[in-house]
Amino acid sequence: MPNTAVALDLLLLPTWLVPVEPAGVVLKEHALGIRDGRIVFIGPRAAALKLDAREIRELPDMLLCPGLINAHGHAAMTLFRGLADDLPLMAWLERHIWPAEAKWVDETFVRDGTDLAIAEQIKGGITCFSDMYFFPKVASECIHDSGIRGQIAIPILDFPIPGASTADDAIRQGVELFNDLKHHERIKITFGPHAPYTVGDENLEKIRVIAEELDASIHMHVHETAFEVQQSVEQYGERPLARLGRLGLLGPRFQAVHMTQISDEDLVLLVESNTSVIHCPESNLKLASGFCPVERLWQAGVNVAIGTDGAASNNDLDLLGETRTAALLAKAVAGSATALDAHRALRMATLNGARALGIETDVGSLEVGKAADMVAFDLSGLAQQPVYDPVSQLIYATGRDCVKHLWVAGKQLLDDRRLTRLDEDQLCATAKAWGQRISGRTES
Structure with missing residues (x-):
């Protein structure tokens, strides 16, 4: 007592x-x-x-x-919600999202989009979220001001991105932000190499070394589609997860997002390395990327958390709805009505998310001593x-x-469905203005 x-x-x-x-x-x-x-x-x-x-x-x-923990997303992409729907992943990325990002994404875009995402998530019962997007310092400022808890995954790719001219530049900014915020009570900085097909071995080695030195986590899209796996086998002679294992990235601080393609060998790697998997069922369904075998992973002892992914591919940040979809989908994939029962589904959206993000000693369950x-x-x-x-x-x-x-x-961010720190009307007006700019429309 x-x-x-x-x-x-x-x-x-x-x-x-x-x-x-x-x-x-x-x-x-x-x-x-x-x-x-x-x-x-x-x-x-x-x-x-x-x-x-x-x-x-x-x-x-x-x-x-x-509070629910949204273990994967791209917060500022709320401003691209509905921009390019009903397309396969690579067409969606290469023909629509990447060009739109090149044209529109700057610090103001990230600030406005992240504030919108934070408000939506708070109203949906989310107390902590993981974000992988450009201008991460801006996103961290939004998290700090709003009162929510968050993990920022520093985006790293082999080519220039908004806010970082090279992978080395992105890593340098990430280390600086990590050091600036390492004592922040609500913000955790991790490293986010985008995916095996956008980050080569040399940069992955650099990220591994830096993450080990700082005891930082690594957050990465892995095995999102069958094509990604096939491409890796053709290019490297091994599946992406095996390649990451060979490079020494897998482990309890590694967060593998999506994992819709899992072979027996992949499962062994996940179990032996104690790697967490972050399941994003609705984005995977909408992009026809595949099905993460959640029950099989759970029964093997893999920690499985859940994320919404970005609003550009979901199209919402509704983790409760995501969890319901995950529970239903798990039963169909496993061919068992007992797969991922309601209590385990809630655990996936709370304590498992905290474990994936490495903050389970502080949040994820209601226990004396926890936040x-x-x-x-x-x-x-x-x-x-x-x-x-x-x-x-x-x-x-x-x-x-x-x-x-x-x-x-202990600080109330939603009181009787009303946001206490964020102005909902102003957020809606700002988002609407962005939509008009991006679509080329103006108010009549």
């Missing part, structure tokens, strides 16, 4: 409290107490009401759980009745419109 002689800053009294760890637990008639941004009490409601608290909030018909990153879902609506298992109801019958409140490090 923690020291509760000092007053709690906030005492929350939900109908259901789902800590995620221990697995499968749903607590009723329980409360959660916060002091100095951390969880200091979880216990029966009757005992909680005897504690001294500066603020007590009843959360009737609400499920309180860890108070939490979301309250309102299950009082017509579409949620009756409630037999609130976690099952959350995953299979609830949308992000049911997100009621959200806290990061």
Whole structure:
């Protein structure tokens, strides 16, 4: 029992409290107490009401759980939402997205797009997100100002990108940002080589050395399509994951995004290296990239997290919806109705995400001593009745419109569905103006 002689800053009294760890637990008639941004009490409601608290909030018909963690995305690409739909991956990238980025992406674009993405994610129950996009310093400033938690993956490619003239330039900027923010309580800097087909061995070696020196993570698109794997076999004589293993990149700090193509040999590499996989089902479905065998990975002991990918290929940043899709798709891929049940799906969207990002000692579950990153879902609506298992109801019958409140490090960023730090009307107006510029339209 923690020291509760000092007053709690906030005492929350939900109908259901789902800590995620221990697995499968749903607590009723329980409360959660916060002091100095951390969880200091979880216990029966009757005992909680005897504690001294500066603020007590009843959360009737609400499920309180860890904040959702969006383990992969490209935040500023919200401003390209719907720009080029219903196209295969490489056509989408080479003919539409890369040209649009070359024309439009600058610091202002990244700032406006990232703010829009952060607001959408907060309203969707996300307390932490991973971002891989250009001008990462700007994105870090947006994260800092908004109060959300984030991982910034420094984008690195073999050719010039907005904000970095060479791979060495991108790496240098990444090291500087890492050193500037290494003590930041909510921002983590990692290195993000884009993909095996855009980064050669020489630069991958440099990234491995730097990441090892700094004890930093590596975040990378891997095995997104069958064509990528075939191309690697033709060019290098080995599959991309095997190539990354040979170069020494795989390990507990490596985050492999997508992984829709997994052979028996790939699975062995993932398990032996303790590499995390980040599953982006809706983007993979929309681009017809393939199916990540989530249940097979889970049963083998691979840590599988979940991400939305960017809004240009998804087209939303709805991690709750993504998790529902992941749960349903896992059953179809595995041919088993018991694959990825609701409780494990929620774990994938919370604690598994924290483990993939290397922050599981601080967030991802509701435990005494952890940061108070939490979301309250309102299950009082017509579409949620009756409630037999609130976690099952959350995953299979609830949308992000049911997100009621959200806290990061004990600070409330969403109060009764209202953003507390960001101006929603201004964000919408700014996004609309970008849409008119990019499409060549003006207001009539």
